[in-house]
Amino acid sequence: MQMMPARKALAEVLHSASEALRKKGFPTPRLDAEILLSHQMGMARTGLYVHFHKSLSREEIGGFRGLIERRIQGEPVAYITGRKEFWSLLLEVGPDVLIPRPDTEVLVEEVLGAAKNFGRENPDILEIGTGSGAVGIALAKELKNARIVATDVSEKALHLAKKNAAAHAVADRIHFLQGNLFEPLSAKFDIIASNPPYISEETFKNLPPGVRMFEPKEALMAGPKGTEFQEALIKGSRNHLKDGGWLLMEMGEGQKASIEDMLNETALYEEIKFTADYAGLPRVAGARRKIS
Ligand SMILES: C[S@@+](CC[C@H](N)C(=O)[O-])C[C@H]1O[C@@H](n2cnc3c(N)ncnc32)[C@H](O)[C@@H]1O
Numbered sequence: 001m002q003m004m005p006a007r008k009a010l011a012e013v014l015h016s017a018s019e020a021l022r023k024k025g026f027p028t029p030r031l032d033a034e035i036l037l038s039h040q041m042g043m044a045r046t047g048l049y050v051h052f053h054k055s056l057s058r059e060e061i062g063g064f065r066g067l068i069e070r071r072i073q074g075e076p077v078a079y080i081t082g083r084k085e086f087w088s089l090l091l092e093v094g095p096d097v098l099i100p101r102p103d104t105e106v107l108v109e110e111v112l113g114a115a116k117n118f119g120r121e122n123p124d125i126l127e128i129g130t131g132s133g134a135v136g137i138a139l140a141k142e143l144k145n146a147r148i149v150a151t152d153v154s155e156k157a158l159h160l161a162k163k164n165a166a167a168h169a170v171a172d173r174i175h176f177l178q179g180n181l182f183e184p185l186s187a188k189f190d191i192i193a194s195n196p197p198y199i200s201e202e203t204f205k206n207l208p209p210g211v212r213m214f215e216p217k218e219a220l221m222a223g224p225k226g227t228e229f230q231e232a233l234i235k236g237s238r239n240h241l242k243d244g245g246w247l248l249m250e251m252g253e254g255q256k257a258s259i260e261d262m263l264n265e266t267a268l269y270e271e272i273k274f275t276a277d278y279a280g281l282p283r284v285a286g287a288r289r290k291i292s
Helices: 010-023 029-041 045-050 058-072 077-081 104-117 134-142 155-167 201-205 209-214 228-240 256-266
Strands: 083-086 089-092 124-128 147-152 174-178 189-194 221-223 241-250 269-276 282-289
Touching (some): 029 077, 089 155, 104 241, 134 147, 221 228, 228 256
Antiparallel strands (some): 083 089, 269 282
């Protein structure tokens, strides 16, 4: 028979879980423990401090220990809770989709900037590789009159993206399509945005274990070089980007020079630019299609 843990105060349980994570080398042990305990208790993180001296039941302690154990095994916090905040929107996430990253908010900002410059309120926007729907949903929330098409090759990802779009009341504003890159599309767009897989085979081997083991490989890994998807986006946009339209793509460290070369080689784009992320690294490549 399994022994039930003894009752303990919330503060003590939180402290020992955070210590256990710290000793295992997790970078944000206290934050992880707080998020997981608030998930277990069904309360906001601030609620933990209100109930700091509350005595937890054996079931609550046992449940929380289970969550901490999963974290110790490397599972990302967002997969354990099934939630992640992006652009101040709470999204459902799971192992079929990449966990949206704060850096991708730079892509959203760039699309909003480009959309503003069109001088009309209803740009046609395409997002390729929508995953949880994070980017497309954020754009639908911000650009009330935009027409948005969001694609993904993964049927399971699209299922979740649609669910998230419905939860944020924008399901009727985003047209979701399944397929490889531009294959499901015939229209032309004012803006093509994508956070594509951009990890090279070599870099993949060195990713933190939590990312490598738990996040979908097809959402991360592009190919031997890492820039294969950006290359396909640059070439494919020839048939799908309107004159004067913007191509905006997320990118990884060390990819600036080859993306710039690829953009220049097509002779299709002007106003090539790179926008830095919050750490100061080039994160979003942008280029405007020349007016023919
Ligand atoms: C880096 S994730 C980005 C997910 C989401 N947009 C975000 O920023 O959190 C890349 C996404 O591209 C999708 N994908 C991979 N290969 C694809 C392809 N050939 N065509 C369309 N989507 C693809 C993956 O399934 C994944 O959801």
